[in-house]
Amino acid sequence: MSNCKTIAVCNQKGGVGKTTTTVNLGVGLAMQGKKVLLIDADPQGDLTTCLGWRDSDSLSVTLTEKLQAIISEQEQNPFDGILQHKEKVDLVPSNLSLSSLEMTLVTAMSRESVLKNYLSLVKDKYDYVLIDCMPSLGMITFNALTAADSVIIPVQAQYLPAKGMTQLLGTIAKVRKHTNADLKIDGILLTLVDGRTNLAKSTVEALRENFGSHIRIYRSMIPAAVKAAEVSSKGTSIYAYEPNSPVSKAYAGFTKEVLADGRQKERLHAAHEHAR
Numbered sequence: 001m002s003n004c005k006t007i008a009v010c011n012q013k014g015g016v017g018k019t020t021t022t023v024n025l026g027v028g029l030a031m032q033g034k035k036v037l038l039i040d041a042d043p044q045g046d047l048t049t050c051l052g053w054r055d056s057d058s059l060s061v062t063l064t065e066k067l068q069a070i071i072s073e074q075e076q077n078p079f080d081g082i083l084q085h086k087e088k089v090d091l092v093p094s095n096l097s098l099s100s101l102e103m104t105l106v107t108a109m110s111r112e113s114v115l116k117n118y119l120s121l122v123k124d125k126y127d128y129v130l131i132d133c134m135p136s137l138g139m140i141t142f143n144a145l146t147a148a149d150s151v152i153i154p155v156q157a158q159y160l161p162a163k164g165m166t167q168l169l170g171t172i173a174k175v176r177k178h179t180n181a182d183l184k185i186d187g188i189l190l191t192l193v194d195g196r197t198n199l200a201k202s203t204v205e206a207l208r209e210n211f212g213s214h215i216r217i218y219r220s221m222i223p224a225a226v227k228a229a230e231v232s233s234k235g236t237s238i239y240a241y242e243p244n245s246p247v248s249k250a251y252a253g254f255t256k257e258v259l260a261d262g263r264q265k266e267r268l269h270a271a272h273e274h275a276r
């Protein structure tokens with residue numbers, strides 16, 4: 001059994017901080033000594049650009065080629081084309097070609113498991129794989145949820161997310177039923193929290209009211225800050241750009257919460273092995 005944990009960072013609503021969270025959780029985990037692979041599963045390629053590869057269309061190997069090779073059962077070196085970022089995270093990049101692959105997937109065999117099958121070739125080398133999902137619930141996102149052990153849902157504090165959340169939870173239920181019975185929801189991360197208003201508090205209350213106590217809301221909340229918006233054009237994490245900022249501290253705290261989950265999983269795994 002692989003000890004790697006695969007997490008999909010998912011919300012079909014655009015602009016809620018999925019990419020920013022993937023970068024800063026990924027680098028945060030790497031700073032704690034974890035081996036991390038980031039997957040850009042969005043044809044917009046924002047994660048790829050955010051990490052400094054501006055001209056993503058010129059990349060000859062992207063997630064599209066990796067998945068295409070799985071679909072057509074071609075031999076591939078699964079590590080070929082994985083980019084190495086100076087902050088010690090690896091990246092499978094993406095660009096617009098991923099949207100045409102989404103069409104190809106519709107008619108492919110085992111179409112929901114293509115990403116999972118690719119990750120099975122590389123994940124033994126990593127402690128964490130983080131998948132930055134696109135803002136839709138189409139085939140690529142279904143693949144991400146099928147490949148994942150768990151989901152982290154960034155939610156923008158300014159908006160009451162009831163309807164969108166119901167849709168996302170419906171998709172997660174479908175994935176559990178058909179392709180990934182063990183898929184867990186690790187929690188909801190509140191992002192773009194504006195400290196001057198009470199909206200974050202009312203969003204938390206609305207989330208609790210609507211989705212019960214069964215979905216955890218992370219204690220760490222990510223403040224809205226100009227520096228966090230700026231960093232997406234700098235090719236680095238917030239830790240490298242503005243180490244002492246509140247956003248940097250919030251993502252470091254969030255990383256610790258995610259690591260604590262991982263340790264719990266390791267303890268359960270050890271207890272299970274011991275009992276056998």
Ligand SMILES: Nc1ncnc2c1ncn2[C@@H]1O[C@H](COP(=O)(O)OP(=O)(O)OP(=O)(O)O)[C@@H](O)[C@H]1O
Nearest residue numbers: 014015016017018019020135223224225228229232
């Ligand atoms: N804490 C923050 N404070 C201020 N701006 C932020 C913060 N986090 C992210 N942003 C900015 O908000 C925008 C959306 O963030 P991000 O790209 O991470 O969201 P997303 O959910 O991945 O978007 P998409 O759905 O389009 O992929 C970006 O311009 C980003 O720089």
